[in-house]
Amino acid sequence: MRKGIFLCILSIVGTGLCFAADRVTGYWISVDDKTGRAIAGWELYEVKGELRGRILSLAGYPEDIKAVLCKDSYPGFPVAGRVSDMPVVGTPWIYGLKMASTGKWVGGSIIDPESGNLYKCKVTFHLAGSGKFSADTLEMRGEIGFGIGRSQFWQKSTYEEANGLR
Numbered sequence: 001m002r003k004g005i006f007l008c009i010l011s012i013v014g015t016g017l018c019f020a021a022d023r024v025t026g027y028w029i030s031v032d033d034k035t036g037r038a039i040a041g042w043e044l045y046e047v048k049g050e051l052r053g054r055i056l057s058l059a060g061y062p063e064d065i066k067a068v069l070c071k072d073s074y075p076g077f078p079v080a081g082r083v084s085d086m087p088v089v090g091t092p093w094i095y096g097l098k099m100a101s102t103g104k105w106v107g108g109s110i111i112d113p114e115s116g117n118l119y120k121c122k123v124t125f126h127l128a129g130s131g132k133f134s135a136d137t138l139e140m141r142g143e144i145g146f147g148i149g150r151s152q153f154w155q156k157s158t159y160e161e162a163n164g165l166r
Contacts, residue, residue, distance in 0.1 A: 003114040023125045027162035028154040051105045053094030069077030070116040088113045
């Protein structure tokens with residue numbers, strides 16, 4: 001009897017963990033590599049097994065700024081319409097990533113709304129205390145191909161922090 005109850009509880013807990021959100025999802029602050037200043041507040045979220053990311057707020061820019069340097073369209077872009085007419089805030093600039101393992105997403109795209117450049121994208125979550133990371137950190141890697149690119153390291157935040165940059 002005890003064994004049956006224990007197995008039932010273990011099964012329920014295990015099922016809950018399988019359906020828990022990945023640590024990559026949530027709110028993040030992108031940081032300038034050179035100055036260490038916050039650039040944008042982001043929300044990363046999952047839609048039908050695909051990771052997407054939208055800007056919630058921008059430091060030093062008006063909320064209604066448009067992505068005028070973007071092209072009219074990009075391969076696989078998840079929103080209908082002309083991308084160059086879309087607002088920077090609220091548009092999913094990160095899209096198409098698939099989970100490779102818990103905390104690691106690959107095979108997607110990221111558009112720099114400031115320049116209009118499209119990059120291959122992968123995302124890796126680093127837990128606080130693991131290696132050189134003292135806080136939960138997101139490694140956002142953009143590549144132009146053949147592994148050539150760069151990584152930015154984003155800081156975990158709350159909704160209020162990510163939405164509050166101005």
